[in-house]
Amino acid sequence: MIEKLLAEQDGVVTTAQALTAGLTPEAIEWRVHTGRWRRTSRGVFFAVDRPFTDDARIRCAAWSTSAGALSGPAAAYWHRMLPRAPETIEVTVPRTRSGRGITGVRLRRRDLPNVDVVIVRRVLVTRTPLTVLEASTVLGPEVMDRALQKTMTLDHLRRAHARNPGRRGYVRAEQLLRAAEGGARSEAERLFRRIMRSAHITGLRVNLPYAGYVLDFAFPHARVCVEIDGWAFHSDSAAFHRDRIRQNVLSREWTVLRYTWRDLVERPDEVAAEVRRFVTG
Incomplete structure (x- = not known):
């Protein structure tokens, strides 16, 4: 046995x-x-x-704590959302639990609602909505985007988010949710304008009509336009086809720069430098 x-x-x-x-x-x-x-x-x-194996390593980490639940990227891996396990395994334990984690284990002390934990292959782990939120704040919006392309809904994520206020990464998760709910457009406009102002790059036009389309951002004097790629879960094959046609039409007269919402959040200085190079070149 x-x-x-x-x-x-x-x-x-x-x-x-x-x-x-x-x-x-x-x-x-x-x-x-x-x-x-x-x-x-x-x-x-x-x-x-x-x-x-990685699965053995994660089991050892999860079972090294009393009543601890795998969380963050480790939970995403255990749910088979990620192809590789993280080097450091995060385990969330109740606030009242004392003790320290073993090597390679990061303990988070927080009381999880019962609805947000589940046993998967005999290991206690955060349920998928909370897992997606927490892993996305560490690994980026692609985790959330992939989940929303499958069976996850924004309502699932919003409910888990509301049940777990004040956790590490809460503000970042709220930003991601707002971006996903709005297709990233409103957040992108705010972020891109701020990046341009901080870099003192002028001449920007927002939502400029051109050839039957509306350009997200444009510098008409330099014939440079900036397109923001939204969340894939909003798209379908027809939208993808329309986007390719749009790209071909614009590229005849404009230099087209494309950025994701993550680009604007995580590498704003690089975005500003590239825009400056094309606008002033």
Whole structure:
């Protein structure tokens, strides 16, 4: 029975699980003493006759805490939203829990609503809406965008956001939600204007009509226009086709620069330098 359990749990087992499977405390210690098992933290063991995979590493991290739930990018990986596991595993534990995390584990102390946690493959993890919010604030809006292209809805995200105020990354998540709800246009206009003002780049026109289209931003004197790529979940194949036609029409008369909302947030100085180069060149 213990071998079946190890096979199902990536070679990781807890003391409580081993005892339930029929082992005695002496049998557990014998396995550790003879090198068959490695103790990764108090009450958590790994059977060394198999590879120590990312899944095994995450199980060890999650089970090293009492009542802790995988969160952030680690939770996104556990939900199979990400192809690779993060180097540091984040675990959210109740505020009342004492102790420190093991090497490679970052503890977050916060009380999670019951509705926002779930057991996945025997590991407690934040549910997908909260996971998407928290992972997006670390890894960028692509995480949220991919989720919204599938079964996630903005209502799911908004509800999870409202249930968890004051958490790390809350303000950033609010920005991402506002951008997603508005297709990023209103947020992009505000951010891009601020970037241009800070860089003292003048001559900007907003929402300039041209050839039956409306340009997001334009510098008519330099024939440079700036297009902001919105969120993919708002698009479909027809919208993608229309966008390609629009690009071809504009490029006949304009130099077209394209930026994502993430570009404006995370690398504004680079955006300003590139715009300046084309506008003044």
